[in-house]
Amino acid sequence: MSVDSVTDRRLTTLDRFLPVWIILAMVTGIGLGRLVPGLGVGLSAIEVQGVSLPIALGLLVMMYPVLAKVRYDRLGHVTSDKPLLISSLVLNWVVGPAVMFALAWIFLPDLPEYRTGLIIVGLARCIAMVIIWNDLACGDREAAAVLVAINSFFQVIAFAGLGWFYLNVLPGWLGLTQAHLDVSAGSIAGSVLVFLGIPLVAGFLSRRFGERRWGRKAYETSFLPKIGPLALYGLLFTIVVLFALQGDQITRRPVDVARIAIPLLAYFVIMWGAGYLLGRALRLSYQRTTTLAFTAAGNNFELAIAVSIATFGAASGQALAGVIGPLIEVPALIGLVYVSLALRRRYPHQEVFT
Template identity: 70%
Template structure:
């Protein structure tokens, strides 16, 4: 049986494009290119930082739109009712994202960075910013439920607007005082800024994907749309991902490479956080009886974070050279390679779900 499965895997892998087959290599290369550009090209990070509107980086926004649009154009929006009717998935996602996630990051920040208050605060802010963007890519690569991912990131976006400021006050001000950990640090975040972040990073590509699906099916039919149009735009999701990674690390290349010991201190609790959140959520989803695709979606939406919002809030509140901003920058440095690795872990664990066929990251139908 094992030999048969391995043979099937080999056949699928042999059909993958060069981009798909060596995805992890390209992502690591994009990170290296971004860090090098930010370090070597004088003034590049300053020039990129100036390309902002309302605190939103235009290059990053462009990359995320390119990344998310093809995946959201693949979503079967007529199936969303089946997702919202799954109360187990919806409740688990809310509890894990908005109760457990921030609490886990708060605990890890104090355990690992008790002597470094600026970095500690930055990590807590990262924990409060639940993922609404890049998780779409990780979920799709892991053959998660696209429709469930669309619903859960939309749910996160609503709670992000409503709860981010309140949770910031609780974890950065009230709770530290209750626990006798000293005076807290306030977090004054305008609701409009969070709402703008949600609109740019989720609303625009979601609207584009929905309209494309409706118009495409009306003109080409569902079969023509899925077999002819989607394969043409599919690769742009990964192109957008690589572009975003280059820009992110070019923006902060000099900061990251000039403070390696501080980066290592911040990276350790982040590694623990991603492992705890992903494996814990995956185990909870499986124990709750969810199918593999929704279990994977639950795990990736729980482990990912909205580092764009976290960085923007840290810079706006504490300054671009602050330790809080550095913690936000280190977030994607750790998150990107870790979640890419977890895509392959997720696919390996798929074998443990009865009735689920094997798959590789890109063997899923377009």
């Protein structure tokens, strides 16, 4: 369902056929990348923090409506939920990188470039698209905002150190081939500022001044439904651009794409399942269990791609592995959105807000 239906529960044509629109966006992007010479070069010519400006714009448009829906006066209720916060930190910064490291070595022992690219993906915790997946699955928006903010902070201080550990130190301990990652905390902080800071500030100001002018009820029943479709349009636009950038490589190297896809798909299922089962075990509400699951499963492919390009080059296998990430993440997490909504009917714990 689209983000609007989280508020009004009515399925529009966009809602009912969301998987179709996403598949069409992916096919369109790949087709454009194959059929229009130089399109990828043109799209990546103007960059923001190492990411194509069109992608950056698409992400900002995608995230703003959801962050405008967050009730910021409820964030204190989320930060007091210690089981949720601790579980999220453990899943994102202990379990997630370790699972991706293991899967990369299990499935790609003979392809070091792709293996390194996947490990970098595992280190880049999601701060963008996870907000969309969580909202589509009727998760807790306030909890998602808090967990994304925490992930952003840890990403700045921990990404480079974890990259050094998983690419250089741990393989040496295990007698495996070592690699190196050269990335600064400043560049990561810039990425976080652009992709989270701008839409977060815009969403907060919209909520603050919108409620002050119209009142909460009018803001949520009149203003939010009008801007809600922008999230879906931004998502589809971002998917088209991402796939257009590497459409030629994706279609010319189907075997490589398939080999990279297998550990990625396994990763999404394992991490989402771990988050969901942990939330159930902790007796969290459906909304917070869903948020825990999706924030554990999502990854910041924009950051992973930017780091891989800066360190290994735009034509490297590491960069290709990062680009293939959204190819698998989008349909996989859309599928998990529908799994979540199906499980919701029998979930014992619900939160009801007014």
